[in-house]
Amino acid sequence: MIPLNENKIVSMKSGLYVVATPIGNLMDISFNAIEILKKSDIILCEDTRVSKKLLNRYNIEYKKLVANHKFNENKNLKEIINYLENNKIISIISDAGTPCISDPGKILINECVKKNINIFSIPGPSSVVSAISISGFSDKFIFYGFFPEKEKDMKNDFEALSKLNFTIVIFISAKKFKKNSHNLKKYFPDRKLLICKELTKMYEQHFRMNVSEISNFDNELKGEITLVISQKIQNESEDYLSNMEKKKIRKLIKNLSIKDIVSEIKKNKDISRKEIYNYCLKIKNEK
Numbered sequence: 001m002i003p004l005n006e007n008k009i010v011s012m013k014s015g016l017y018v019v020a021t022p023i024g025n026l027m028d029i030s031f032n033a034i035e036i037l038k039k040s041d042i043i044l045c046e047d048t049r050v051s052k053k054l055l056n057r058y059n060i061e062y063k064k065l066v067a068n069h070k071f072n073e074n075k076n077l078k079e080i081i082n083y084l085e086n087n088k089i090i091s092i093i094s095d096a097g098t099p100c101i102s103d104p105g106k107i108l109i110n111e112c113v114k115k116n117i118n119i120f121s122i123p124g125p126s127s128v129v130s131a132i133s134i135s136g137f138s139d140k141f142i143f144y145g146f147f148p149e150k151e152k153d154m155k156n157d158f159e160a161l162s163k164l165n166f167t168i169v170i171f172i173s174a175k176k177f178k179k180n181s182h183n184l185k186k187y188f189p190d191r192k193l194l195i196c197k198e199l200t201k202m203y204e205q206h207f208r209m210n211v212s213e214i215s216n217f218d219n220e221l222k223g224e225i226t227l228v229i230s231q232k233i234q235n236e237s238e239d240y241l242s243n244m245e246k247k248k249i250r251k252l253i254k255n256l257s258i259k260d261i262v263s264e265i266k267k268n269k270d271i272s273r274k275e276i277y278n279y280c281l282k283i284k285n286e287k
Helices: 031-039 048-057 073-085 106-114 127-135 151-162 174-179 181-187 211-216 233-240 243-252 258-266 273-286
Strands: 015-019 042-045 065-067 089-092 119-122 141-146 167-173 192-197 205-210 224-229
Touching (some): 031 119, 042 048, 042 073, 048 065, 073 089, 073 106, 106 119, 127 167, 127 192, 141 151, 151 181, 167 174, 174 224, 181 211, 192 211, 205 211, 243 273, 258 273
Parallel strands (some): 015 089, 015 119, 042 065
Antiparallel strands (some): 167 224, 192 224
């Protein structure tokens, strides 16, 4: 039987609240999320031991916690829906980040949609957005999530992703990352990598490299990592140069050498000489 908190605050609408929680640093949670959790009749979570630490930090009653993970979410579904249909307030959280994204919860969401039950999003930390924001890559991106377990399925997905010229965000274990470094080189030879470890935590780490250099990466990574793969490198020079800088280069190229243009643009722009040089060559080849 799922425990129920009868001290519900009447000012909140009943329904399911999808609440984002910190991805590492427990201080990265919104005031709204804390209030929602305090006012919830039930809080669904992946692992009560993990979520109890967050609730204790903000003096939220942890007796409201109910384990709802991939092994029991079907079993819990009927009872949870019954509470929601009786105007209760239920929150769903994951161990870290936003629920239902590479985490359990979609079965419950879909059932709420069928039953016309209120669903509310309470936004917050996201390792996907955090990694993209520090990557320097194009913000036109695709979030893939975790790779499948079977080798054949994984290779099929690698091949499909390699055909897309977007930034790609992947969740992957350090063990699987090492095992598939050859596949990264095979399918993404002309791209850059950002490897993010322990985002927002005390020992947060970032590793940047070209995919072609991955064989030289010897850091002993453990646990899960957020992997960001850039768009194809040959297109990046235009992505990094603003329209104003492109116009300036087109004017300068009439009177200056490419070497002098590179030096001039580098004065006010933190961009590689190669990327400026490649754009100059492109203009030259247009003539």
